[in-house]
Amino acid sequence: MTTSDLPVGFPDVETLTRMANAALQEFENGFGGHAPAQAPNSIPGVSAGFPAGPSGFAGNPVPPDPRPHAQYGGPTGSHPAAPLPSGPAPQGVIPKVASPESLGLPGDETLRLLLGGTSAPGAQIPSEVHGTSESPFYFLNTPTGSAGPDVFKTADRPSVPGSIAAPFDVNAVRGDFPILNQSVNGKPLIWLDNAATTQKPRQVIERLKEFYERENSNVHRAAHELAARSTDAYEAAREKVRRFLNARSTNEIVWVRGATEAINLVAQSWGRANVKSGDEIIVSNLEHHANIVPWQFLAQEKGATIKVIPVNDAGELLLEEFGKLLGPKTKLVAVTQVSNALGTVNPVQQIAAMAHAAGAKILVDGAQSVSHMPVDVQSIGADWFVFSGHKVFGPTGIGVLYGREELLNDTPPWQGGGNMIQDVTFEKTLFHKAPGRFEAGTGNIADAVGLGAAIDYVTRLGMPNIAFWEHQLLHYGTHLLKDIPGLRLVGTAAEKAGVLSFVLEGFKTEEVGALLNKEGIAVRSGHHCAQPILRRLGLEATVRPSLALYNTCSDLDALASALHRLVSSRGPRNVTVSNWPL
């Protein structure tokens, strides 16, 4: 850039350079004259809980920037920074940084103007995106005559105990995920579809390779070396899950295909044996279809009734109403710990205590919680807890049903076959105790071992560290999205994790998803297999960016920047994807 490129009234390039250097010096002094103790892009060691919620940013004119690169100067991606959120630092966490305006320098917005008006040169709104009734992806095409605008018909803050043991280096973490190091549509891939599935670190990929190269054998049965290796690996993974959930015994950890299968298992085994005509099953308005439909099957078969815990407009469960639903007929309460559509974190410990006080059992769906926060099934008081390996950086096709040991042993098996029996005659079969009684046939051995590696991975990073990092990202992303004209955040609970659902006035959700895809940004748009909660909020679909430990503030900058340009280019009439004006 030369001086002649600059608008009238601005200092020349030399002066700007001097001012920038002075600002940098001041920036360093903002740390009290000391270099930060942590590595670039790391969370400072913090021993207490979380900063205030999103509203905690309000009212402070000199905001700290939770973006890792802004705090410590380290790059986190190819996207320059977007405007800073206004408001104070999360308490005790972010070092104070002087604002450029307070030094008489051009501010973020001014510099943005100077540099051409956009913050993310790599994030251009595409000149042409396929129309949405004809999606470029065959699996998204809406069958003619189907209801609603949604084309995704079939796809589907926690309080953190303990102290943060080590800094969280997001750049090092990203380096562990080879899939993130690629371009999509000519742009660096930004993976914000983590609620659907998470990416896999090298450690998991390599563990799977090692298993198939050195250990592969069926488990438990043969007296040879490879059977011993694979059995050891499989059962060691079960122990890792036990520790991860703080279950009492590995007998409480049943391997299943995923959360869906785990819920069906409970419904079809315990449910069929224990739920009778006239009984009541309580689910919440926030549930994923996987925690609704299996209970409907059971209720239909048994003549039981399903009752629903309502939510307020923020997407928070109304616990008083829940209390009113509980009664002597309540057999079971089935609730999610974190809503996949809104990100609401439910007070499952309290819900479990209320259910137990009414004499009911409780199943907690942890599909969306285990990757975001530490989980302790004993302190929750869950009778069952389910999750899927693929949502916590493990392979697909493997998941976990935790159940209290005596409850599992009191429950008849679901599927019959090999592995689950002690003795078979044509007259009578004796079953193993849990977990074997629920593991008929050959299990998904390699992927269980891979899930063990994923648990090692997040355990080494520290779940409290991960929770803290994502909490910062969620606050940051919330503030960026709130600034976008016409954008309505869907799900504004005080306690949230991982999800930034929204709708954008004038755009169909799938249009937004398709446009973001052109920017290399992967988000989910649709009903997220949670139609009841979206309909409760007057919607059929949302756009759902969802976070994981490897996301950065730069990812969110790129998202917000693309959305800003999408909105500002809309013009006097609504622009559809096919007549996008660039």
Ligand SMILES: Cc1ncc(COP(=O)(O)O)c(C=O)c1O
């Ligand atoms: C809250 C919740 N429960 C259950 C499931 C089902 O998980 P899976 O499809 O891995 O069985 C999901 C998947 O998105 C979910 O988000």
